[in-house]
Amino acid sequence: xxxxxxxxxxxxxxxxxxxxxxxxxxxxxxxxxxxxxxxxxxxxxxxxxxxxxxxxxxxxxxxxxxxxxxxxxxxxxxxxxxxxxxxxxxxxxxxxxxxxxxxxxxxxxxxxxxxxxxxxxxxxxxxxxxxxxxxxxxxxxxxxxxxxxxxxxxxxxxxxxxxxxxxxxxxxxxxxxxxxxxxxxxxxxxxxxxxxxxxxxxxxxxxxxxxxxxxxxxxxxxxxxxxxxxxxxxxxxxxxxxxxxxxxxxxx
Numbered sequence: 669x670x671x672x673x674x675x676x677x678x679x680x681x682x683x684x685x686x687x688x689x690x691x692x693x694x695x696x697x698x699x700x701x702x703x704x705x706x707x708x709x710x711x712x713x714x715x716x717x718x719x720x721x722x723x724x725x726x727x728x729x730x731x732x733x734x735x736x737x738x739x740x741x742x743x744x745x746x747x748x749x750x751x752x753x754x755x756x757x758x759x760x761x762x763x764x765x766x767x768x769x770x771x772x773x774x775x776x777x778x779x780x781x782x783x784x785x786x787x788x789x790x791x792x793x794x795x796x797x798x799x800x801x802x803x804x805x806x807x808x809x810x811x812x813x814x815x816x817x818x819x820x821x822x823x824x825x826x827x828x829x830x831x832x833x834x835x836x837x838x839x840x841x842x843x844x845x846x847x848x849x850x851x852x853x854x855x856x857x858x859x860x861x862x863x864x865x866x867x868x869x870x871x872x873x874x875x876x877x878x879x880x881x882x883x884x885x886x887x888x889x890x891x892x893x894x895x896x897x898x899x900x901x902x903x904x905x906x907x908x909x910x911x912x913x914x915x916x917x918x919x920x
Contacts, residue, residue: 674693674694674695674703674705675692675693676690676691676692676693676705677690677691677692678690678691679691690705690707692705710743711743712776712777712778712779712826713743713745713779714744714745714778714781714855714856715742715743716740716741716742716743717740717742717743718738718740719738719739719740719741720736720737720738721736721737721738722736723735723736744857745778745779745780745781745855745856745857746776746777746778746856746857746858746859747774747775747776747777747778747779747780747781747824747826747857747858748774748776748858748859748860749772749773749774749775749780749783749824749852749853749854749858749864750772750775750852750863750864751770751771751772751773751850751851751863751864751865751866752770752771752773752866753768753769753770753771753848753850753866753867753868754769754868755768755769755848755868755870756769758871759870759871759872759873760838760846760871760872760873761873761874761906761907762839762840762843762872762873762874762906762907762908763838763839763875763906763907763908764837764838764906765796765835765836765838766793766835766836766838766846767833767834767835768787768833768835768848768868769831769832769833770785770787770831770832770833770834770850770866771829771830771832772785772821772824772830772831772832772852773824773828773829774824774825774826774828775827776826776827778826778856779823779824779825780823780824780854780855780856781823781854781855782823782854782855783803783820783821783823783824783830783852783853783854784818784819784820784821784853784854785818785819785832785850785852786816786817786818786850786852786853787808787816787817787818787819787832787834787848787849788808788813788816788817788848788849789808789809789810789811789816789817789834789836790810790846790847790848791811792810792811792838792839792842792844792846792872793810793836793837793838793839793842793846794810794836794837795807795808795809795817795834795836795837796836796837797834798817798819798833798834798835799832799833800819800821800831800833801830801831801832802821802822802830803819803820803821803822803830804820805817805818805819805820805832805834806818806819810836819832824854838872840905840906840907840908841907841908841910842872843872843874844872845869845870845871846869846870846872847868847869848867848868848869849865849866850865850866850868851864851865851866852865873907874907874908874909874910875905875906875907876903876904876905876907876908876909877903877904877905878901878902878904878909878912879901879902879904880899880901880902880914881899881900882897882898882900882916883897883898883900884897884898885897885898897916899916901914
């Protein structure tokens with residue numbers, strides 16, 4: 669609050685003030701002169717502020733109808749959101765779980781309202797879980813852009829962050845690279861959208877545990893008779909073994 673000649677008080681309460689009155693004692697104003705009062709204020713939210721000022725004095729005023737004035741100011745919310753993502757493990761074995769951790773931060777200046785994260789889970793996996801530290805998630809359909817995993821985080825104040833954990837099961841026959849995209853948005857304007865989307869690529873490795881067992885149907889055999897062998901081939905996984913070849917060299 670500033671003015672030329674006089675004093676102002678703001679209250680009740682202590683700064684920062686909200687729903688407070690500004691009272692200014694301008695002392696005397698000689699005829700024909702003007703005094704101005706400057707009130708500076710801000711808002712962290714998207715709101716319309718309607719302000720009414722009233723002037724009174726100890727001297728009778730023949731026309732009090734012009735002693736009240738009003739003004740309005742519209743604040744619009746701006747929240748600079750960002751999102752980062754990590755994967756664990758990388759590389760991941762086909763046939764095991766993969767965990768994504770997403771962190772959303774708000775650099776302000778306003779509180780981000782109704783923050784939503786959309787995660788495009790890739791093909792080659794099955795959803796296991798999706799949880800948010802604050803808020804809730806609805807698991808999506810892998811490789812379906814129309815049905816991403818959606819997490820509603822509510823409001824995020826300036827300087828604060830929230831995390832999401834998404835766990836998927838990598839199918840045993842999956843190969844190549846899992847490409848995962850995620851975006852964050854809110855009801856408020858974001859001046860910098862360059863950090864509102866994040867991509868994470870995870871390499872799939874094939875891990876197998878092959879085991880071969882051979883059993884003869886007898887321990888001794890008469891020459892000229894038939895001898896049978898039973899061969900049992902097992903893959904302990906976790907990945908699908910491909911191109912498997914068995915070579916059995918018979919004795920002479």
